[in-house]
Amino acid sequence: MSPARRCSRTACDRPAVTTLTYVYADQTAVVGPLATYAEPHSYDLCDVHGQRLSAPRGWEVLRLAPDPSTVPPSPDDLLALADAVREAGRPMVEATRSPHEAVPTGAGRETGRRGHLRMLTSE
Numbered sequence: 001m002s003p004a005r006r007c008s009r010t011a012c013d014r015p016a017v018t019t020l021t022y023v024y025a026d027q028t029a030v031v032g033p034l035a036t037y038a039e040p041h042s043y044d045l046c047d048v049h050g051q052r053l054s055a056p057r058g059w060e061v062l063r064l065a066p067d068p069s070t071v072p073p074s075p076d077d078l079l080a081l082a083d084a085v086r087e088a089g090r091p092m093v094e095a096t097r098s099p100h101e102a103v104p105t106g107a108g109r110e111t112g113r114r115g116h117l118r119m120l121t122s123e
Contacts (some may be wrong), residue, residue: 057109
């Protein structure tokens, strides 16, 4: 397994997340998702240098959004997922409500399970 690619900027040791390519014919600098392979005429940039990039006068900077399916989960995403799994594993507590009180959206009583799916009914 090869080590993660680093930012092409001198003295920057952050991991590369975008690739910069110059299209000289169109006077355009294209900043897009990290290329699959390091190319000789493109530059891998970290998030900081990718955001701060400026082009020569008269040139256009085109920023392409990354494909969400290729972006790895952040530590915050993983913590949120772990919290959701923990919450789903807790036993349901029956709330005491008056008979005339409206049932909040998504609230209900679990009446059955099939695998990871639950069947809820409103009261």
